[in-house]
Amino acid sequence: MGSLTRRAFGFAAAGALATSAVPRRLRAETPKLKVGVLLPRSGLQAFIGQSCQRGADVAPELLRQKLGVEVELMNADTESNVDTARSRAERLIEQGAHVLVGAFDSGHTAAVAQVAEQRGVPHIVNIAAAPQITEQGYKFVFRNFPPAPEIGRNGLVLLGDIFREAKVQPSTAVFMHVNDTFGQSMAKGVAALLPTLSLPFKLLDTIPYDPAAKDLTVEVSKAKATKAELLLLVCRLNDAVVLRREMVKQRWSPMGIVSPGSPGLYEEQFSKGLGKYAENCITNTVWFNPKNQLTHDFAAAFKKKFPKDEFAFHGINASYTFDAILIAADAFKRAHSTDHKALAEAIRHTDIPATDRVSFGGPIRFNAKGQVEGNRSVVLQNLGGKPTVVLPKDYAEGKLVFPMPKVG
Amino acid sequence: MPAAATILNVVVSGILTGIVYGLMALGLSAIFGVVRLVNFAHGELMTLAMYGAVVAFQKLALDPFLSMAGAAVLFGALGYALQRGFINRFVHRPEHAQMLLMLALAIIVGNVLLLAFGPDARNVQTSYQLDSFELGPLLLDKVRVYAAAAALVTTALLGAFFRLTLTGKAIRACADNPLGARVAGLPVAHLYAVTFGIGAATVAVAGCATVQLIEVTPGLGPAYTLLAFVIVIVGGLGSMVGALLGGLIIGLSEALAGLLISPSVKSMVSFGLLAVILLFWPRGLLGGRR
Numbered sequence: 001m002g003s004l005t006r007r008a009f010g011f012a013a014a015g016a017l018a019t020s021a022v023p024r025r026l027r028a029e030t031p032k033l034k035v036g037v038l039l040p041r042s043g044l045q046a047f048i049g050q051s052c053q054r055g056a057d058v059a060p061e062l063l064r065q066k067l068g069v070e071v072e073l074m075n076a077d078t079e080s081n082v083d084t085a086r087s088r089a090e091r092l093i094e095q096g097a098h099v100l101v102g103a104f105d106s107g108h109t110a111a112v113a114q115v116a117e118q119r120g121v122p123h124i125v126n127i128a129a130a131p132q133i134t135e136q137g138y139k140f141v142f143r144n145f146p147p148a149p150e151i152g153r154n155g156l157v158l159l160g161d162i163f164r165e166a167k168v169q170p171s172t173a174v175f176m177h178v179n180d181t182f183g184q185s186m187a188k189g190v191a192a193l194l195p196t197l198s199l200p201f202k203l204l205d206t207i208p209y210d211p212a213a214k215d216l217t218v219e220v221s222k223a224k225a226t227k228a229e230l231l232l233l234v235c236r237l238n239d240a241v242v243l244r245r246e247m248v249k250q251r252w253s254p255m256g257i258v259s260p261g262s263p264g265l266y267e268e269q270f271s272k273g274l275g276k277y278a279e280n281c282i283t284n285t286v287w288f289n290p291k292n293q294l295t296h297d298f299a300a301a302f303k304k305k306f307p308k309d310e311f312a313f314h315g316i317n318a319s320y321t322f323d324a325i326l327i328a329a330d331a332f333k334r335a336h337s338t339d340h341k342a343l344a345e346a347i348r349h350t351d352i353p354a355t356d357r358v359s360f361g362g363p364i365r366f367n368a369k370g371q372v373e374g375n376r377s378v379v380l381q382n383l384g385g386k387p388t389v390v391l392p393k394d395y396a397e398g399k400l401v402f403p404m405p406k407v408g
Numbered sequence: 409m410p411a412a413a414t415i416l417n418v419v420v421s422g423i424l425t426g427i428v429y430g431l432m433a434l435g436l437s438a439i440f441g442v443v444r445l446v447n448f449a450h451g452e453l454m455t456l457a458m459y460g461a462v463v464a465f466q467k468l469a470l471d472p473f474l475s476m477a478g479a480a481v482l483f484g485a486l487g488y489a490l491q492r493g494f495i496n497r498f499v500h501r502p503e504h505a506q507m508l509l510m511l512a513l514a515i516i517v518g519n520v521l522l523l524a525f526g527p528d529a530r531n532v533q534t535s536y537q538l539d540s541f542e543l544g545p546l547l548l549d550k551v552r553v554y555a556a557a558a559a560l561v562t563t564a565l566l567g568a569f570f571r572l573t574l575t576g577k578a579i580r581a582c583a584d585n586p587l588g589a590r591v592a593g594l595p596v597a598h599l600y601a602v603t604f605g606i607g608a609a610t611v612a613v614a615g616c617a618t619v620q621l622i623e624v625t626p627g628l629g630p631a632y633t634l635l636a637f638v639i640v641i642v643g644g645l646g647s648m649v650g651a652l653l654g655g656l657i658i659g660l661s662e663a664l665a666g667l668l669i670s671p672s673v674k675s676m677v678s679f680g681l682l683a684v685i686l687l688f689w690p691r692g693l694l695g696g697r698r
Contacts, residue, residue: 209671217425273533275533
């Protein structure tokens, strides 16, 4: 330290202050919303995380055109890991994110929400269904995605619509689900709702399984042994592929494979990896609203940015991620500020009409818990290698195939 | 209680899976038995072999079972080079230094795979991948049957090599008494490298055998290293027959636990078994015998 004089130190300090002051002044001249986007872009959920990321990547340009708002994305990879999600959220806040968006997985999202609440930074959940995320009394956490019981209820109600439309109904079903945070929430929802919905089938067994399982021989053997006519499935992507393959190997062909609202069956990798065996699998799920002008604009922008990608395969992931950033941008426009509290307050008073969103549902308004109610689901069936809306009829793009033909 | 046919199917599937598990753990056991080095990069080497099989299938339309021989030769050479040029210098160093070296290798391999192939799962799709043999009430997954057959042939070949060839006998001498082997003039460093090469070749065969059963991702390695450890510790570290037996026990117990208790307890049962065996047979079921 002997070589550092008091004068030299003074110059250095002044220089450092001047350097740090410049970006602050520039920021003030060009107001920009910094959105920290947390997604599992690598690891077990990489495929879906990258699908969500595409929706985020389209957002800045489209929102500039639609709202006249400058959005800068700060992307962070949660690596499909809860601890990484937490530390990345901390880092994004340190780096100056005004709002956090993410993080697809319920477990990761819960961790990010905790950090956001502690640091007083608004967090808009793009996709995550565990109910507890908006049941903690958090003031800075908002979700436009329906919680698992609502997805489950919508999905199960649509099951009845499928049977009515097909004029065929199974008398028995087996329920298989991943045993992670999301899967368990869905399982609780299904268990609670099923007896209240007067559906025609009897549930013979519930089989939880590890979403990271490399081998589902035993699980499928168990399910097949029930001789159920319908497989109700709450899955992720990789396990859905493993499970469907195992069903083919064990020559188990139930009347239908229906997810009451989980990812997996409608994903591109599921269709590409399984070919004809992916056909006719059904997911009753949240989706985008094909009738909205914003959806058309979003799909066109998506196609322009990712010409090799089929928009339908990114339907939920991209739409809900885009809508989360839309909510942030809309709040920023009204708040005229990047202050965390002002933004949170503006988000709380969001009122985006049903026609001005991409995802399928009513107006985006947050209740006291920070949750949007009234998101709707569709019956999505893999037809011709593509997820296709088959119900409700007003929105149908294809005709329902049920029972699914046996493939061998 | 499930029907007899279901139990039979699950038991046979568990046995087939166990045999493949055994093959996977064989390389780890052979390397430890001779070089006395625990290969923490075992799972990553297997993942590398799986990616090799995927590339061979995509670029050359080579069936993974046919690419086994080539993969074994390549990995044998890689293993030899690794041991000769790199790991041999750590053989006489403290165990923690060896462990760190192998962990570093594991991380490097995993990240190189991530850079080269990205995070998405890859697979191989052959015409028979989803076929099964039907024997009365028994449905045997074709790929699993082929993989188990490959595992048994590889184990037999390995056994024959160690028992019938001069190099094999010299390696066993090294394993029994490294100092004596050195005094007798055996090229110990070369024999260690041959052993590591054999271990790597075995892992390559296991990778090719399992690539049709599992979606390959760069992060697959640690889970397989852990599984191989459990199997080898149950069977007895250093025992090749023990590795096969350990694989069978783990495969079968996981299958039965999944069927009779709950699929969620499969891993719990294998680690429970590990704890029990460590309590009553600290050297594993066949530990100490080679």
